[in-house]
Amino acid sequence: MSTNHALPFDPIARAQHHWTEHGWDAAADGMAAVTSIMRAHQIMISKVEDALKPHGLTFSRYEVLMLLSFTKRGEMPMSKASARLQVHPTSITNAVDRLERAGLVHRVAHPDDRRTTLIRITEDGREKATVATKQLNSEVFGNIGLPTQKARQLVEILTEYRYLAGDFTEPPSER
Known part of the structure; x- marks a missing residue:
């Protein structure tokens, strides 16, 4: 801003x-x-x-690409993506629709469960995620406007808050 x-x-x-x-x-x-x-x-x-x-990405679409890029096979069930990103299934569907139109992901049938649809990242999707990450690291994540120690303290405080609010169950000290 x-x-x-x-x-x-x-x-x-x-x-x-x-x-x-x-x-x-x-x-x-x-x-x-x-x-x-x-x-x-x-x-x-x-x-x-x-x-x-x-x-041509929003943060929600970027998160989907990064989530898929971190998996071993570059794919996961849409329901699992929704759970991992902690968003409503409709949000994942909308993000995947747009990513699919852009050729960055595609939907594939699950080999063992006909009720499950997998999202698979494409090579273009991997490339887009890599280039976007470099820019985010350079322009945002590499310097959020706080000294490193303050950023770490902020993360600790927010992690404790999220834990106490029930965002995840593993105690922060064990992470």
Whole structure:
């Protein structure tokens, strides 16, 4: 996101102050945390989408390509992709439809289960994922705007939050 739209003050800190003024002290820190995460998400997704746009990808389609590229055979059942990416099956279907139209994946019948459809990455899909990853690593992931130690602390905090919220069952300390 361009800094041209930067405000001269922190609107979340101001909202937190208003929360306290209105007697909602017990919720003020939580409101600021939630709002900060939502705003950080907007900033990060904007950077990611800007990096992926030249490749004709959205982040959801990129995630599907990367998930498939990390598998041994370059394929997996659509239902498993939905579960791994923690998105609704309709979202996977939409992403696969677009990736398939672009020639980056194709659907194939499961050899042992007629009810299951596999998604298989194509060579063009692998190439697109590789090139897009290089750009994301260079423009976004390699420098998210925080020093490395702070980024690691952020990941630790968010991992603990996700664990406590029931996002996964393996305790973070055992990972």
